Amino acid sequence: MRVAILDDEPAELRRVEQTLRQIPVTGEQAWMLHCFERGEDLLRQLRRETFDLLILDWQLPDISGLALLRWTREHMDVPPAAIMLTSRDTESDIVQALNAGADDYVSKPFRPNELMARVSAVLRRHGLQRAAATEILTFNDLEFDDAELTVTRAATPISLTEREYRLARCLFANLGRPLSREYLYERFWTHEEIVSSRPLDTHIYRLRNKLGLTADRGWQLLTIYGYGYRLESVATASE
Structure with a gap:
């Protein structure tokens, strides 16, 4: 927070x-x-x-x-x-x-x-703090299970690491909201991890591919130059 x-x-x-x-x-x-x-x-x-x-x-x-x-x-x-x-x-x-x-x-x-x-x-x-109870949230065809830290699409599990899950969950919890690189690094990485590589960019690339964050599935994960990222919901061709 x-x-x-x-x-x-x-x-x-x-x-x-x-x-x-x-x-x-x-x-x-x-x-x-x-x-x-x-x-x-x-x-x-x-x-x-x-x-x-x-x-x-x-x-x-x-x-x-x-x-x-x-x-x-x-x-x-x-x-x-x-x-x-x-x-x-x-x-x-x-x-x-x-x-x-x-x-x-x-x-x-x-x-x-x-x-x-x-x-x-x-x-x-504002949806920024949850009770301890198990919560399953659905975004289009993706289902997030906060108890198991898993994502499924049409009942098929998508393999994510714990950090990938938490980063994806943060992006979906903030749909339409620009999130700075500093904000995301501060939430999900230690200082030592940040200075040794570019882990955020790698994780964003993996999430785009693993979760299918593309326009044909109703999503657009935008890179905001000099700032960070924003996940948006977009209309698909069938809508």
Whole structure:
């Protein structure tokens, strides 16, 4: 889970970070927390990186959290989930933030258990956090079994390594959403593996072939030059 936390107070950043690390996550979705004290620094990263969740303070010395929230909704095809975490707590402030696209609003000083519950609820609504129960998901003719880490097509198993399965599952969970190389590397590879080869490109090539991610099967796995990849669902000739 890749989360950006924006707050100009270092102590508050640490408190939010420590709180989020207490939320249990499943499978490969370890918490990857990125802290920012300046809105400009976060905006720069949003232009070139992928995040699952933003936790935004409102009042900052440069770009306000509300302005950043509006920017994501206006300029990103699939903006990340966002929670405002701020000392501004009037009804008009809350309404303004929610109307701007915030998924939730938490007032400071925050209560850790409440923040954890609200973060988990927002992630569930966005399909970014699952319950522990076994889940089988179907995408066209592909069936993903998260318990067995297997993919089948017309009841025929497709041979994938565990990492290939998790990478494919991530791509399908984010259909239509551009995913940066940094985001994918951070989720599925250690630093030592990254510097020794180009494993992401190799895995993307294998998934295209093994899963048949081609237009005639209803898929298009696009390479976004200088950024990463995006899996899209496309109409087939028979539709």
